[in-house]
Amino acid sequence: MNIVTCLKEVPGRETRYRINSAQSWIDESGVTAEINECDEYALEEALKLKEKHAGEVTILSIGRTRSEKSIRKGLAMGADRAILVEDEEDKVRSPHAAAAVLAGALRDEECDLILAGTQSDDFGYGQTGTILAQLLGLPHATIVMEVEALPEQGKVKALREMEAGWFQWVEMPLPAVLTIQAGISQVRYASLKGIMQAKKKEIRRIALDELGLNLDSLPRLEVSRLYFEESASKAEILQGDTETVVNTLVDKLRKEARVL
Template sequence: MNIVVLVKQVPDTATERKLTSDDKTLDRAASDGVINELDEYAIEEGLLLKEKHGGEVTILTMGPEQATDSIRKALSMGADKAVHVSDEALHGSDALQTAYALAQALGTIEFDLVVLGSESTDARTGVVGAALAEYLGLPQLTLADKVDVDGQSIKVQRLTDYGYDVVEAELPAVVSVVEKINEPRYPSFKLIMQAKKKPVEKLTIADAEIDAARVGLANAATETVDVAAAPPRAAGTIVKDESDGGVKVAEFLAEKKFV
């Protein structure tokens, strides 16, 4: 079973994230890059499926040169190889353009299943999985918190507000996962050393037959018009209990329409 896991490098949420002043795109130099948290669950699910059904796991990343660090982390978790799509022409691509470029890159890889996190911590659009499936003409199974593969059939529990739905499709397919699906493993020292020798194929937009007119900031369907720093958090309200503390708290909550 050939599984491709999509991995995005994002700014560390523990550090301050910024946009550049010139084109209002993500300032990647302003903070450390890490694997998007939900993509770690996607990697783990890919590895679990490989352990159960055999085959191999390929990491697919679109991003600048520094995304190599996240690729190596994914390989050290146990993935077999990686494909890195990197080209200056991709700078500023929005979610739809990203899905298109990834679909083109997937045309260079043999796969039965594509797995990715349901959203990224930097953009939080949550649409790449669905758009990717549309570009590929494949079934999409989103928000999965359980995945079962039986031959050429795949079944997932799709997380909903009221519980879950059971969704089935034929392979190949695209699956996006949520954090409840598993617990990502920590790379062992042995796997970290092995990851250094695993193959990473570099692709330009020409290699992946990506149309330059369909990607990049100048061709994006969305635009960031203006940005501003969030205002500093105001001091909280302190209630002194003088035998009427409960009443004061209730009145404060009612004023803020919490009760």
């Protein structure tokens, strides 16, 4: 099975966000990037499927040159090669554009299954994988917790998360697009051997312009203002050292909230 897995670099989980002076985006200085959480789980699913069914895992990414670090990490985990669409000026900022670029980059690829994260940890629109499926005319499933490929039958089964503790198995013909939920497995670490091998693996670079897309003609979402929630801190924040705050809390729970 040839599997393409989409991977995006986002600000790391521990980032303390600051807003830029134009209030249009975060201040990226000093922000450390890492692989988007869901995308890491998507890659893990791809690698597990490869172990079971053989074939090739290709990482597909849109990003700046510096995204290479995350891509190398993915290659070290076990992906075979990568395609990076270079977007040095950060032009691809809307799901329709991202999906069109991914579809463009896949024009000459043959793949049986495309995986993507359910959602990114920056914009978090949760649309790109599904739009990609529609652009490619492929079936899709979102928020997938488990994947069972049946390549000899040309099918894939996916367990979708639903509300209130329910899950639903769905089945689709291959090729298909699945968007993978975070936290569904243990993501492997790169071995030392993997890290060494990754240095020699191919990253095919495509300049955004080479794809010949007119991104301006696509639906676009503009972040017109980015800010911390204005209804800041409704909680009464208790002040003092540990002993003081604990005493105050117990007192308030007994006398004010009357819940103890």
